[in-house]
Amino acid sequence: MDDDIQTRLDTIAPLIVDGSPHAVALGFRIDSLTPGRATMSAPFSQALIGDPEAGTLHGGVITALLDHCCGMAAFGGFGARDTPATLDLRIDYMRPARPGHDITAQARCLKSHGLVAFVRATAHDGDIEDPVAIAQAAFMITRASKAAQDRAVRAIREGDGT
Amino acid sequence: MSRVLLDTLMTAPYVARFGVRLEMKGTELTGVLPFSNDLVGNPLIPALHGGAVGAFLEIVASGSLLVSQPMARLPRPIDVAIDYLRPARDQDVFARAIVARSGRRVANVRAEAWQGRTDAPVATLHGHFLITPESSGAAQG
Numbered sequence: 001m002d003d004d005i006q007t008r009l010d011t012i013a014p015l016i017v018d019g020s021p022h023a024v025a026l027g028f029r030i031d032s033l034t035p036g037r038a039t040m041s042a043p044f045s046q047a048l049i050g051d052p053e054a055g056t057l058h059g060g061v062i063t064a065l066l067d068h069c070c071g072m073a074a075f076g077g078f079g080a081r082d083t084p085a086t087l088d089l090r091i092d093y094m095r096p097a098r099p100g101h102d103i104t105a106q107a108r109c110l111k112s113h114g115l116v117a118f119v120r121a122t123a124h125d126g127d128i129e130d131p132v133a134i135a136q137a138a139f140m141i142t143r144a145s146k147a148a149q150d151r152a153v154r155a156i157r158e159g160d161g162t
Numbered sequence: 163m164s165r166v167l168l169d170t171l172m173t174a175p176y177v178a179r180f181g182v183r184l185e186m187k188g189t190e191l192t193g194v195l196p197f198s199n200d201l202v203g204n205p206l207i208p209a210l211h212g213g214a215v216g217a218f219l220e221i222v223a224s225g226s227l228l229v230s231q232p233m234a235r236l237p238r239p240i241d242v243a244i245d246y247l248r249p250a251r252d253q254d255v256f257a258r259a260i261v262a263r264s265g266r267r268v269a270n271v272r273a274e275a276w277q278g279r280t281d282a283p284v285a286t287l288h289g290h291f292l293i294t295p296e297s298s299g300a301a302q303g
Contacts, residue, residue, distance in 0.1 A: 019205060019206075020202070020203050020204060020205070020211065021199050021200050021201070021202040021203075021205065022200060022201055022202055022203050022210075022211035022213065022214050023203070023211070024200075025200040025201075046175060047175050047176075047179055048175060048176045048179065049174060049175045049176060050174050050175075050176050050177070051174065051236065052170065052173075052174055052175070053170075057176075058174060058175075058176030058177070058217065059217065059220055059239055060176055060213065060214070060216070060217025060218075060220065060221070061176065061217075063213045063216040063217045063220065063242075063244075064211055064212075064213020064214060064216070064217060065213070066213070067211070067212045067213040067216065068203075068211070068213060071212075083204065083206075085209075085246065085249065086212040086244075086246045087245070087246060088243065088244060088245045088246065089212065089216060089243070089244045089246075090241065090242070090243040090244070091239075091241060091242050091243075091244075092240070092241045093238070093239050093240060093241065093242075096238075142249075144207050144209070144249050145204075145207070147206075147207075148204055148206035148207045149206075151206045152206055
């Protein structure tokens with residue numbers, strides 16, 4: 001069962017990152033993805049600095065990375081069938097990220113049942129014991145997300161056919 | 163109003179990269195996030211990335227704090243809670259923020275983002291920011 005989910009994750013995961021223009025614009029990459037767990041990172045970039053004096057990445061990069069990483073964990077938690085929509089996202093900013101450092105987010109889907117999934121995540125810049133931010137989020141399978149998933153599956157099938 | 167810090171906030175590479183603007187009408191500050199394909203999170207819906215909308219709300223919240231009083235430093239978010247109410251479509255996003263309380267160290271801000279209709283918000287943010295009002299000096303953040 002988990003193997004099936006893993007297969008679907010491996011097939012669909014690249015599309016959910018490479019197919020997301022915002023994730024591409026911020027340079028996100030998936031480090032690992034297993035059912036209910038996701039690790040993603042955002043490389044440091046001068047173009048994404050938020051505080052020019054301190055030289056630190058903008059909080060928005062961390063917000064987007066946590067949202068995306070939590071979404072990936074929820075996606076696996078739901079069985080890798082429907083791409084979920086974020087219901088809410090709460091972030092605690094523990095400290096500024098260090099200049100010049102990549103940010104890595106690790107998310108875990110604590111529970112998913114029916115339509116809702118609960119996810120927790122930590123973002124760090126090298127040492128997960130000294131996080132930059134932590135997040136808690138809830139996701140939901142919506143009509144829009146279901147329709148989007150159907151289109152993704154169709155796109156993959158058509159891609160296989162050529 | 164902290165004009166210099168507002169400029170610092172709005173010319174930061176990330177903010178400039180996504181073309182975020184703040185428009186002042188009377189005493190009311192409105193943020194504008196112009197649609198661009200780089201903001202799309204899920205092209206199949208298509209919907210803007212939740213992270214992009216959240217970051218935009220955070221920028222407008224910081225901007226409203228800088229407009230509300232003279233500050234010695236940029237506000238720093240302590241925590242934010244974002245509720246996503248509707249998918250943000252492939253259109254411009256607007257936002258306004260209310261400073262619910264502003265103390266000597268911490269400010270509590272609420273912000274709301276909408277697209278077509280102000281009565282149909284796409285997302286709301288509620289957050290705490292560490293602030294340094296100019297009068298209290300810049301000794302401690």
